[in-house]
Amino acid sequence: MSYDLVLKHYSNPLVREEIAAYCSGRWVALEGGGPASRVFLRYAHNGKPLKVSKPEDLEGLLATYKGVRPRTVYGSINVYRRLEEERDLDDPHNIALCSPIWDIDGELSSWKQVLEAAGVIAEFLEQKGVRKSVFIKWSGEGCHVHIHERAFSSDLLSKHNPLDVAFSIVEYTLRALKDKLMPIVMRSNGKVKVENEIDIKRVFTAPLSLHRRHDLCCVCFKLNALDQFDVSWANLESFKHDVSWKGYVEGEADNLAIEALAAVGGYRGWAEGVKEAKATSIALEEKPQAAKIGRFQVMALLQAARYYLLTGDLDKAKSFGLNRAIFYAWAKHHARDVKAHLAAARAREAEKEEKEARGAKLTQVCGEEVFVTDSGWFTMGGVVQTPKDYDRQIALNISSVIPYEEAWKAAIEYLKSFPQSYLQDQQKFFNEVYKPVRDSFIDVVVKKKRGAHKTLDEIFKQFK
Incomplete structure (x- = not known):
């Protein structure tokens, strides 16, 4: 779908009003980019959390981040x-309300099983006396069952944190319904969870x-x-x-809420670093897959390591790494039939056209033309890439596969094996450094580095 049609959808007054009604008071996130990049924005250029309090705010965000x-x-x-600031998000006392939401994932081909699972949850809530405050959202491939966040009395919320209430209700319900939901998951061949x-x-x-x-x-x-729903209800036109x-x-x-709090005890994530049993997930067990880091993350990591080796500035290296990953993902998405370096050249031309609109200066960095702001951070498509953005989008993602520090050190050692001219x-850099390891970074780079530091005992064991 062309982006003009996306903007047309969001120009609909009803669409803007409904989004503003839901998002008012919530921390907002925008997702854009292409299939390979998935740029996820949660903070404004000034570091403040994104928010939408009225329909005009949505229009402003779409214009600001059109790039x-x-x-x-x-x-949220x-x-x-x-x-107003990032620390507001971490303060438990700043949470006024919280929505209990059951997440039912699926595929378009399994939409009937998704709705069946929603019906099981809805029936349970009705049995517990909760009906008028419940609604369902069809999100595109699955659905979310909501209890309105204002369905709780001020007396209850004065005694319990809203997040404790929401977590406990969702967890309590899934524990009670596991035997009813699992057959639905199995009939969907694991497509529903x-x-x-x-x-x-x-x-x-x-x-x-x-x-x-x-x-x-x-x-x-x-x-x-619920019984009348059809996926055609979600058609844009x-x-x-x-x-x-x-x-x-x-x-x-x-x-x-009182029943659930007594059974579950509240949200498990308050104490940072405390490891407790995972929240309930009703799904078929997936076969373990070999650990792998996506191309987007590999590009960002290697670009950051490249910049760091050439300049010694770690913070700007993170900004540069994320910037280049977004840039090449954009180039690939918009020029799939062109070789990567030619696609990149075309993308640079598009960047130049937006130079004045973004108020950034074009500079030569590591053999590439990149826009940089007065604050020193790199920018792409009107969005500044900060070290915090890198940590959220790259380091955190890599850490879900292997420890980030291990990946970073391996990347540094890998790049040191090339002449500085590369x-x-x-x-x-793209063809000789990145391309050979973009799909096998762990096997080729990380494991190779591990092997280079084997102890004598480990070496001798190989020959036994």
């Missing part, structure tokens, strides 16, 4: 009292937002429409969306 072509809008599960994804910084798709891949929008409906999702009865979910030449 990364935002497509999907998300809102938490509604905050104050949302139901999870407790409640976390302090978790976001879910906003009503009427576009799906990140499919040309469908996120529609809401109440429980009385003729979506069927119930604005009454905003309805709730204060205190309706209090009894369920690090200073754009095409040589």
Whole structure:
């Protein structure tokens, strides 16, 4: 779908109003880029959390970050009292409300099983006296079952943190329904899974937002429409969306909350570093796959290491690494039939055209033309790439596969094996340094480094 059609969808007054109604008080995230890059924005240029309080705010965000072509809008599960700086997000006392949400993942081919699972959860909630405050969102491939965050009395919330309430309710429900939900998961051949994804910084798709891949929008409906739902309701040109999702009865979910808190005990993530049992996930066991780091992360890591070796500046290296990863992903997405270095050249021309609009200076860095802001950070598509952005989008992702420090040290050693001229030449770096390991970084780079540091005992064991 062309980006003009994306903008057309978000120009619809109803779409803007519904997104603003849901996101007001929530921490907002935008997702854009291409299939390979998936740029995820959660902070403004000044470091403040993104937010949408009124329809005009959404229009402003789309204009500000048009360079990364935002497509999907998300809102946090938490509604905050104050949302002005990053530390507001970590303060438990700043959480005014929190939405209990059951995450049911699936595929378009399994949408009926997804709705069946939602029906099981809805029936349980009705048995517990919670109905008028419940709504369902079809997100594009799966759905989210919500209890409105205002379905709890002020008395209950004065005694329990809203995040404790939300986590406990979702967890308590899934534990109780595991035997009913697992047969649905099995009939879907594992395409459906139901999870407790409640976390302090978790976001879910906003009503009427576009799906990140499919040309469908996120529609809401109440429980009385569950049996009538069809995926055609999410079609962009003729979506069927119930604005009454905003309805709730204060205190309706209090009894369920008290039961759940007694059984579960609250949110498990308050104490940083504390390892507890995982929240409930109802899914078929997946076969373990070989650990692998995606191309986007490999590019960012190697580009950061490249910059660091040439300049010694770690913070700017992170900014440069993320910037170049986004740049090459953009080039690939917009010129799939052109060789990488030619695609990059075309992308540079597009960057130059936006120079004045972004207010950044074009400079030569590591043999590449890159835009840099007055603060020294690199920028792409009107979005500044900061060290914190690198840590969130690259380091954290790599850490889910192997320790980031190990990957970083391996990358440094790998680049040291090349002449400096390769690090200073754009095409040589892409073709001779990055390309050979983009799909096998762990096997070729990390494991090779591990092997280079074997002890004598480990070496002797190989010959026994």
